[in-house]
Amino acid sequence: MGTLVGMTSRIDPLTLEVVELIGTIVARYHEEYEEAAAKHSLTGAQARVLGLLTGGPTPMRRLAQQLKCEPSNVTGIVDRLESRGLAERRLDPADRRVKLAAATEAGRETSERLRGSLDFAREPLAELSDEDRTVLRDLLKRMLGTTP
Amino acid sequence: MGTLVGMTSRIDPLTLEVVELIGTIVARYHEEYEEAAAKHSLTGAQARVLGLLTGGPTPMRRLAQQLKCEPSNVTGIVDRLESRGLAERRLDPADRRVKLAAATEAGRETSERLRGSLDFAREPLAELSDEDRTVLRDLLKRMLGTTP
DNA sequence: GCTGGATATTTCATGTTGTCAAGTAAATGG
DNA sequence: CCATTTACTTGACAACATGAAATATCCAGC
Numbered sequence A, B: 001m002g003t004l005v006g007m008t009s010r011i012d013p014l015t016l017e018v019v020e021l022i023g024t025i026v027a028r029y030h031e032e033y034e035e036a037a038a039k040h041s042l043t044g045a046q047a048r049v050l051g052l053l054t055g056g057p058t059p060m061r062r063l064a065q066q067l068k069c070e071p072s073n074v075t076g077i078v079d080r081l082e083s084r085g086l087a088e089r090r091l092d093p094a095d096r097r098v099k100l101a102a103a104t105e106a107g108r109e110t111s112e113r114l115r116g117s118l119d120f121a122r123e124p125l126a127e128l129s130d131e132d133r134t135v136l137r138d139l140l141k142r143m144l145g146t147t148p
Numbered sequence C: 001g002c003t004g005g006a007t008a009t010t011t012c013a014t015g016t017t018g019t020c021a022a023g024t025a026a027a028t029g030g
Numbered sequence D: 001c002c003a004t005t006t007a008c009t010t011g012a013c014a015a016c017a018t019g020a021a022a023t024a025t026c027c028a029g030c
Helices: A013-039 A044-053 A060-067 A071-083 A105-116 A130-143 B013-039 B044-053 B060-067 B071-083 B105-116 B130-143
Strands: A087-091 A099-103 B087-091 B099-103
Touching: A013 A044, A013 A105, A013 B013, A013 B130, A044 A060, A044 A071, A044 A087, A044 A099, A044 A105, A060 A071, A060 A099, A071 A087, A071 A099, A099 A105, A130 B013, A130 B130, B013 B044, B013 B105, B044 B060, B044 B071, B044 B087, B044 B099, B044 B105, B060 B071, B060 B099, B071 B087, B071 B099, B099 B105
Parallel strands: none
Antiparallel strands: A087 A099, B087 B099
């Protein structure tokens, strides 16, 4: 192996370009998400938890797993949602150790309004035809190993 | 317009599926990035700044713009990088108000090792042929409006 | 049934990221 | 030369995140 510039030269330029594009998409996605959350006076983490709660009452531990963080962190986030009347804690009759976080009616409304304002869905994809979207979907699925 | 289930039904299922896939990619990308940064004892923000500094000495203000945060925030991040010998502040001879953040030799090495450990580039894209990647690249570019 | 270990949650201490307002220093335009 | 703008830092504060220790509960094995 001759004199190479660096490790990155092992990746072909095309792959690098795609990775860079994905990075851009990731950045824009995050930006829009935080922005939409802020419009409803929520932080990103709060919006994420509220979104998870639309799936029904959820144990704190499960929220931590889905957010990939420590359970003690979830305590604070749910505290803040609760203090604003968007969520509440319930006891699990089946296991008195666990507390189920659940969205209140106000929480459900807020979550739904937020979902509606996430324009990332419409705007960039509007550039693509139906056929393009199908191709894109299949490529992304294969990338993610959904079709092994 | 009959009785609809909700606002989300305005978006066709295909678009919804693509949006969901992109969400998955965003989540995985972030996860891997933080993980790779942590392996080098860096936080995500520190890794991001260090990455920006590989482009050469950069005014604090510009870093703030690229990170989309307040300049006062960058002060702290660069402080931490500096205290670990990965970055340093230089004076801009052209304008004595600005301070240029620059990666040290150690910072450059760390940044390069980190870049090399970002497997998100190789692993998922390896599923795709060269032709597939070209198609994907073009679709993403159009999504991002790079080719108006 | 008891007991010991595992599990679910919280609390506390601590660190990083982020905002905003105020302050300092230097450039710039009348 | 002076007022304004610009670049950066500082300080106060909130949210997020981790890790260790405390509490309450469950469960397996005896």
